[in-house]
Amino acid sequence: MKKLIRHYVWMLVKHVLDRMQLSSLPYPAFAARQTGIRRHISELKHELAHIAPQHPALRGFKVYSQADEDGIIDYLLSRLPEGMATRKFIEIGCGDGLENNSHYLLLQGYSGVWVDGSAENIARIRSQLGDFDGKRLLVASSFIDLDNIDALTAEWVAFLGGAELDFLSVDIDGNDAYIVAAMLRQVQPRLVCVEYNAKFPPSLAINTAYDKQRAWSGDDYHGASLRHFCDMLGGYTLVACCLAGTNAFFVRNDLAPLYPRHSVDVLYQPFRAELCLLQPGHPASLAWLRDALRPD
DSSP states (O other): OOHHHHHHHHTTTOOOOOOOHHHHOHHHHHHHHHHHHHHHHHHHHHHHHHHHHTOGGGOOOOSSSSSSHHHHHHHHHHTTTTTTTEEEEEEOOOTTTTSSHHHHHHHTOOOOEESSSHHHHHHHHHHOOOSOTTTTTTEEEEEOOOOTTTHHHHHHHHHHHSEEEEEEEESSSSSHHHHHOOOOHTOOOEEEEOOOOOTTTTTTTOOOOOTTOOOOOSOOOOBBBHHHHHHOTTTTEEEEEEESSEEEEEEEEEGGGOOOOOHHHOOOOOOGGGGGGGGOOOOOOOHHHHHHOOOO
């Protein structure tokens, strides 16, 4: 029983896609699991299409994201007027690069910053990318808090050549809301992605107390509810949540008319850990990105 409990807790971790476990399954069992997940996604989209025909989650798909975020991000950024996009991003909580919200953007030619609190993750990225062109991607190891976020953001803005971003993603399993609020004093992203605590329905505004050393303990005391982010991000409008109930997407208010409008109750998605187990192809690598970033 203890082993099963530990396994379930692990499924709640950022890298819920347990690649080693999936790859060790006999092929028939693996195929059956993947078929079941795809069927579940199809059913959810079918139901959602009746409620909100223009819901951005209907455009979701997975390449390197945890669930369907890649497709949602692709759709939301595609709505920006021609000539407006900077094709720049910052992602805090990039992991080891194999599963995050901006790997797919880099392959499309975007420039950005990858930050993670794990020195091991960053070392793995640098090792696998090799001698990559540092003009399009800055990779940094930093445990983010309110004491260092202003100085670090200034460094990232200097690297990117401006505070206008297309995309900001923050996923640090704890002080997310505090860090996003601090960053928005220096950067003006058009699209913001935050991890929300989907255990709490959209009627409840709740956030963990700030703790400089905050680290997730494996229980439900982490992050902030969707309603808290909606109330906090006054300059932004909620336009989507991914079907897995992990990430929410906000667009800057001046751009909100470009997107379908739905109530928070319609956009909210409950936590569905099983959707994060979808494997869209062979196990992820950084090889394609290494080729894309190779110095001329």
